[in-house]
Amino acid sequence: xxxxxxxxxxxxxxxxxxxxxxxxxxxxxxxxxxxxxxxxxxxxxxxxxxxxxxxxxxxxxxxxxxxxxxxxxxxxxxxxxxxxxxxxxxxxxxxxxxxxxxxxxxxxxxxxxxxxxxxxxxxxxxxxxxxxxxxxxxxxxxxxxxxxxxxxxxxxxxxxxxxxxxxxxxxxxxxxxxxxxxxxxxxxxxxxxxxxxxxxxxxxxxxxxxxxxxxxxxxxxxxxxxxxxxxxxxxxxxxxxxxxxxxxxxxxxxxxxxxxxxxxxxxxxxxxxxxxxxxxxxxxxxxxxxxxxxxxxxxxxxxxxxxxxxxxxxxxxxxxxxxxxxxxxxxxxxxxxxxxxxxxxxxxxxxxxxxxxxxxxxxxxxxxxxxxxxxxxxxxxxxxxxxxxxxxxxxxxxxxxxxxxxxxxxxxxxxxxxxxxxxxxxxxxxxxxxxxxxxxxxxxxxxxxxxxxxxxxxxxxxxxxxxxxxxxxxxxxxxxxxxxxxxxxxxxxxxxxxxxxxxxxxxxxxxxxxxxxxxxxxxxxxxxxxxxxxxxxxxxxxxxxxxxxxxxxxxxxxxxxxxxxxxxxxxxxxxxxxxxxxxxxxxxxxxxxxxxxxxxxxxx
Numbered sequence: 390x391x392x393x394x395x396x397x398x399x400x401x402x403x404x405x406x407x408x409x410x411x412x413x414x415x416x417x418x419x420x421x422x423x424x425x426x427x428x429x430x431x432x433x434x435x436x437x438x439x440x441x442x443x444x445x446x447x448x449x450x451x452x453x454x455x456x457x458x459x460x461x462x463x464x465x466x467x468x469x470x471x472x473x474x475x476x477x478x479x480x481x482x483x484x485x486x487x488x489x490x491x492x493x494x495x496x497x498x499x500x501x502x503x504x505x506x507x508x509x510x511x512x513x514x515x516x517x518x519x520x521x522x523x524x525x526x527x528x529x530x531x532x533x534x535x536x537x538x539x540x541x542x543x544x545x546x547x548x549x550x551x552x553x554x555x556x557x558x559x560x561x562x563x564x565x566x567x568x569x570x571x572x573x574x575x576x577x578x579x580x581x582x583x584x585x586x587x588x589x590x591x592x593x594x595x596x597x598x599x600x601x602x603x604x605x606x607x608x609x610x611x612x613x614x615x616x617x618x619x620x621x622x623x624x625x626x627x628x629x630x631x632x633x634x635x636x637x638x639x640x641x642x643x644x645x646x647x648x649x650x651x652x653x654x655x656x657x658x659x660x661x662x663x664x665x666x667x668x669x670x671x672x673x674x675x676x677x678x679x680x681x682x683x684x685x686x687x688x689x690x691x692x693x694x695x696x697x698x699x700x701x702x703x704x705x706x707x708x709x710x711x712x713x714x715x716x717x718x719x720x721x722x723x724x725x726x727x728x729x730x731x732x733x734x735x736x737x738x739x740x741x742x743x744x745x746x747x748x749x750x751x752x753x754x755x756x757x758x759x760x761x762x763x764x765x766x767x768x769x770x771x772x773x774x775x776x777x778x779x780x781x782x783x784x785x786x787x788x789x790x791x792x793x794x795x796x797x798x799x800x801x802x803x804x805x806x807x808x809x810x811x812x813x814x815x816x817x818x819x820x821x822x823x824x825x826x827x828x829x830x831x832x833x834x835x836x837x838x839x840x841x842x843x844x845x846x847x848x849x850x851x852x853x854x855x856x857x858x859x860x861x862x863x864x865x866x867x868x869x870x871x872x873x874x875x876x877x878x879x880x881x882x883x884x885x886x887x888x889x890x891x892x893x894x895x896x897x898x899x900x901x902x903x904x905x906x907x908x909x910x911x912x913x914x915x916x917x918x919x920x921x922x923x924x925x926x927x928x929x930x931x932x933x934x935x936x937x938x939x940x941x942x943x944x945x946x947x948x949x950x951x952x953x954x955x956x957x958x959x960x961x962x963x964x965x966x967x968x969x970x971x972x973x974x975x976x977x978x979x980x981x982x983x984x985x986x987x988x989x990x991x992x993x
Contacts, residue, residue, distance in 0.1 A: 413458055413568055414465045414491035416481055417445050420509060421471040422501045423813050424882070427899035429505065432888025434600060435472035436872075438607040440657040441497025441524065442468055443591035448560045451589035457561040458568055468593055472886075473600035475894055478512050485518055492567045494552075498524030500793050501816040503540050507547070508900060514547045519567050523552035526812070528626040529794015532579050534802065538793065540812055545574055554578030555612075555627070557588045582628050585612065586635045590642045595649045602889060605688075607655040608642050610634055611664035616692070618716075619729045620757070622794035623659045633666045636673050643674075647683055655688045662695035671701075674708035690714045693733045696744040706748035711865070713745060717754035717781070720771050720966060722975035724760035728789075729796070735966060736979055740956060742780045749860040751869065752782045758836050759789035764826050765835040772842050774965050780859075780952040782852055782866055783873060785884065786839045787817040788832070813899075818883045837877075844874045850935050851950070857939055858948040867936045871929060879924045891921070 419439040421430045446468045453464035467484060469476060485491035493513055495506045503526045510520045522544055530538035531553045541551060550572045552563065559578055566572045591608040598606045611633040614624050634642075643654070658664055677683045686709045693715060695701050705713070718733060719725055725733045745752050756775075758768055775781060791798035791808060792815060801808055801822060809821035820832045827835065849870050856863040876887035895910045905913075939945050951964075961967045961976045 410461055410463065411489040412463045412465055413564070414467070414485050414488035415449055415564070416484060416491065416493045417442060417449065417466065417468045418476060418481075418493065418495050418509065419470045419472070419497050420476070420495055420502045420506045422499075422505050422816065423899045427902040428893045429471065429476075429897050430882060430886055431471060431475065431892045431894075432473055433890035433892060434602045435470065435888040436602050437472070437885060438593075438598070438601050438605050438655055439470045439472070439497060440591060440607040440609060440655070442470055443593045443607055444609070445494065445496045445556060445560070446594075447589045447592045448556055449564075450592065452561050452564060455561075458564060462568070464564070468597055470597065470600065472888065475892065475897075476509060478509060482513060482516060482518065485513075490568055492519040492521065492564075492572075495520070495522045496524060498522055498526055499815075500526040500529075500812045501814065502526075504811070504813045505899075507540070507543060507549075510544070510549050511547060514549060519550070519572055520548075521550040521552055521563065521567075521572070523556065525622055525626055526793055527551050528553045528579060529622045529792070531577060532625045533794055533796070533799045539810075550574055550576065552576045554581065555583055555585075557583040557585055559583075579626070582612075582630075582632065585609075585632050587638050588634075590638060590645065592642070592645060595651065598649075598651055603653050604651055605653040605655055606646055606651050607657050608634075608639070609657045610639055610661065610670055611658050611666070613663075614660045615663055616660070616732055617729045617796075619727075619796040619800075620789060620792065621659075621796075622792050625794055625796075627659075631663060631665050633664055636666060636669045639670055640673055640677070643677060643683070643685060647685065652683070652685050653687075654685065656690070659690060660692050661689040662691040662698060662701060667698075667701065668704065671704040671708040675704065678709055679707070685709050686711045688712045688714070690716075692716065693737060693741050696737070696741040702744045702748055702750075706750060710750055711862075712751040712753060712869075715741070715752060715754045717784075718757045719760060720775065720779075721760065721762065721767075721969070721971055723762060723971040724757075727760060728757075734975075734979070735972065736961065736976065738779055738966075739952075739960070743953070743956065746780050746855075746859040746861060746953065749862065751856075751861055751866055752780075753785060753869075754781050754783070755785050755787060756839075757787050757789050758839060759820070759824055759827070759832055761825050763824075765831060765838070768835055768839060769842055772839055776843065776848050776851070778951050778964055778966050780855055782856070782861065783869055784843050785873075786836055786843075787883075788820055788836060790815060790817045790819075791822055792817075816883070816886070818886075840877045844870065844877070846931065846935065849874070849932060850939065853936060853939050854945060854948040855950070855953050857945040859953060863936065863939065867932055871932050874932075875925055875928050879921050879928070891918070 419442040424430050446466060449464065449466045458464060465488065481493060495509065498506050506522055513520055527541055530541060544551060551574065554577060563576060593606060598604055611631055612627040613629055613631045615629050617624065661667060678685060689710055691713055718730055720735050722735060742752055791801050807823065814821050820829045824832050852870060853863045853867050856866040873884045876882055876884040880887055880891060893914055895907065896904055898904055966972065967976055
């Protein structure tokens with residue numbers, strides 16, 4: 390139904406509409422998910438930028454510039470990240486009803502966000518408002534499962550349209566279908582991955598980016614990963630073939646954001662080291678920093694083999710990389726092989742981490758808990774080895790989770806093995822299936838003990854001493870330690886889902902749980918705020934005192950321990966990292982392979 394306010398001329402009993410302007414409102418929402426008490430995880434400032442939201446906003450912005458809906462249609466775009474913005478469905482309804490037409494798109498929806506996405510969509514669909522849902526849960530399940538996922542079917546039953554695949558070159562058609570009231574139930578582009586060489590750039594309005602801690606924005610320089618990790622969903626959605634944005638397009642992204650006053654970037658490529666254009670991209674960043682004097686910094690994600698790429702780490706430093714995320718996953722070779730993570734070689738871990746230490750880049754490593762042979766004792770023992778022998782700055786722990794869209798999930802689903810039916814739990818911070826050696830309670834207890842074991846005050850001091858000795862920023866390192874330790878022990882959320890100042894709305898609770906009385910909710914909420922801030926202050930003071938003690942120590946730059954001492958040839962014989970049965974077998978296999986390769990080289 391449209392409201393037209395311009396001139397209407399009558400001729401031969403027909404109405405001719407002349408010079409009529411219409412407004413189509415597109416609301417883009419990146420949803421959050423519920424915590425264990427049923428409240429949406431939301432902050433005054435969130436920690437991670439939403440790249441899917443930036444990509445869709447950039448595509449919609451381009452559609453508006455190209456007048457894809459017609460010269461007389463204004464495309465009004467609103468973008469919200471629920472991690473830092475309260476999503477009020479009544480306000481969304483008001484935005485859409487005040488336009489001539491409109492639509493809500495829930496973008497980048499992961500499995501744990503899907504139940505809440507349906508709760509957002511339901512009241513809008515009851516009012517006849519068009520809703521489209523896309524993201525990794527939709528795309529992953531459609532890619533890997535023969536039958537329809539139960540939650541996706543719920544969305545379809547509500548009249549929600551489903552978008553599977555990537556939106557470049559396709560969003561315009563969805564918008565046209567929406568304006569013509571001809572939205573399809575399913576848009577499936579999984580078998581047609583688009584060329585992203587010179588597509589619309591990811592972008593967000595400055596006021597939205599400032600709701601992210603550090604005003605960090607994001608973009609993907611490329612998509613696709615050549616590896617076959619069984620727990621990964623990305624390879625089954627974005628493929629294993631590397632696709633890249635052009636260097637010119639990436640430069641445009643950087644300059645556009647710098648003009649808005651934004652200088653911190655998260656490059657969301659699952660593995661930037663496997664982007665075929667990595668060297669050209671880093672060279673461009675170096676040029677922008679060293680020639681054009683742009684003050685820009687980056688966080689990237691790479692694999693454990695990145696140090697073998699000539700010049701990669703050194704150029705990353707010059708390009709402004711401040712922090713790097715690496716999927717370490719395990720120090721047990723059998724677990725790595727079982728997860729198809731064959732590219733991870735424990736004999737390379739120290740060389741790789743020391744290479745990043747040498748250039749002063751902070752390393753944050755992912756570590757998975759719950760491989761089939763894991764026990765609480767083995768996990769805690771391995772963490773102690775890591776603390777002692779590997780120069781890791783930050784360690785992030787994740788449950789081994791069969792995410793819908795992964796090979797692990799597909800195998801369990803096909804075999805009929807029980808998995809938690811509540812998708813809200815699939816956040817890598819809950820146990821969602823049975824473990825052969827640990828009960829659910831024991832597994833979850835182990836995860837909490839793992840966090841506590843790594844982030845002790847004593848080890849925090851060790852990490853900062855290593856930072857001082859190697860030239861890695863000790864202040865930033867301690868700030869991140871404070872963040873990680875506080876998120877787990879005070880906020881009770883994973884650091885990736887953390888933020889500054891937890892926000893809760895009394896009425897925004899999961900429908901299955903009761904709405905609390907104001908006389909119960911608000912006193913409890915305010916007491917929680919006071920207590921948490923008291924704990925944060927104590928944590929900050931204690932860690933700050935440790936930091937100052939190290940800074941004031943004239944011998945701090947002379948510090949040395951097993952983790953940061955130079956590599957030597959007999960490490961596989963002397964280090965505890967290589968003394969397990971599985972490690973012995975792996976080392977022997979590597980030595981045989983090296984000997985064979987040397988023999989072939991000598992013959993040729």
